[in-house]
Amino acid sequence: MDKLRFGTAGIPTCTKGDTIQGIKDVRKLNLDSFELEFVRGVNIKKEKAPEIKKVAKEKDITLTCHAPYYINLNSDNPKTFHASISYIANSAIITSLCGGYSVCFHAGYYMKSTPSKAYNNIKEGIKKILKEVQEFDKKIWIRPEISGKKSQFGDLKETLKLSQEFDQVMPCIDFSHLYARTTGSYNTYDEFKSILIEVEKSLGKKALIDMHIHIAGIEYGAKGEKNHLTLKESKFNYKDLLKVLKEFKCKDALLLKESYKKI
Template sequence: MLNIGSHVSFSDKGLVTAAQEAISYGSSSFMIYTGAPQNTRRKPIESLYIEEGKQLMESAGIGQIVVHAPYIINLGSYKEDTFELAVRFLQEEIRRTHAIGVRNIVLHPGAYTDKDAEFGINRIAEGLNEVLSGVEETDVNIALETMAGKGTEIGRTFEEIAAIMDKVSANNRLTVCLDTCHMHDAGYDLAGDLDGVLQQFDRIIGLDKAAVVHVNDTKNPRGSHKDRHTPIGSGWLGYDAIEAIVRHEALAGRPFILETPWIGKDPKKQRPMYEAEIALLRGDGLERFGERFFDQLERLHHFFGKQEIDRRTYVLSVWDTIKSDAKARKADPREPMERLYDLVREAGEDFRDTAEEELNQLITYWFAGKQALVNA
């Protein structure tokens, strides 16, 4: 079975809270931050309800999970105080990850700010050497995440990640997290040449080092270096490309983690599409949502067919317009999924009473094409 889940919250009762949320989405894996990703405030390990959470995970069939290091860690910084904070705090996060029983902590490698890429690579490797020498009692691996290349961040190419790994003494403790949005935005052709990209990764780093996959669609064209996620099927990658990634035999067995944004008209009531995305990619939607949902999905296909809307042509044309035409973006900044939602609400008589979350779930399924009806 596809090992898939999403980023979930880690608050109140720690691992219990996270497991309960993951179960509500139908997850078989999940990813957590052990505290707020923007600061260093952390609850004591003893208060994280680790054993209770593990029992809940076991009963739900959830196995391998992932921890993500906080964003404030920057091992690429030339500033001594920032660098030392990053080293010390990452060591503490690794100890917390070890206590939870997780093998991989995902890390954004770092940014070189006022220096250059060579400095950043050397500085990150220096930091990783220092970090790992201080946590030898743990068995946690650091999974360096592939990055989109915005600003001065390192990790935008496989070569940069390999260069870091080559300079780390204990590089057996280093793995890689492949992020689909980041790789696309960095310039890798996941939609047109997935086999070629994975072969390139294998040649430069080694597929045995790929430990985690972040599954995200993207708001920007390939090579844009932007890093802006969008729900599966609603971006430049599209459902077909993402399905090929999660089904690729070279990535089998890894945890696939969704980090797609929450959506909804009211920002205070936005909801994630995780439940629909997980069921869609796994292929167990009928069990998850029931026959009525798929009856509605057939009606949605009929509605968009009458409107002569093709899923990929429509999505890409909307993104192309709002990204390339400032006047058009100012006049109508709505993204593809919101425009489709509004169109159905205005003209789709069969969906007048459909709740907002369910309608967005139906649109998520529609992005997969009619094959989703066959594979339900």
């Protein structure tokens, strides 16, 4: 990608219409990225995708997506495990048809598993996801997201390690989630630098110029993330984060979660 692009996670709050109108409104807001939010399911039909792709290209809007929230690749229920694989794979296929390049998702919960066991289960799930997706698209990124709750799989080290296992996997770096998950750490200029240094060390320079980033205001407690806030309401230090992203010459999509509205 050519630069760090800013956009909304979901349709902007000013939009009165569907995804296509949301993309047009993102451009009117002088933003250049848009995340399809498949919160309760993949609700864009294949027939609609070419029109979305056309409008996004005309408006120079980069597309990503967030797979449905009802996902747990560490579930001991086979039905849930396989449904999670389908949700993520279908999200990737539809996003690809829309012209998007990246799909992020919350990988699952530790539940009664050790972190090591959860990691292996989720790794196996991603292997199955890639098998389905690669029959259709060998380039779209599959991105486990850094999660905000301590009960969720997905700290920085886990997402980086998973990304090292597969050629088509990269992390979705949610800086606000990491801040909440660590109950207030990773919120200074030097701490933000340490994250990007670790990303580059683990995955190479490419990981900094082909990014999928989330930031938002966020409230946390002893167990991590409680709820999202506007950036102004939160103590999340987004100004220093932006300075670090500029210093490291990061590129691709940075999605602002506070503008979220369900599709």
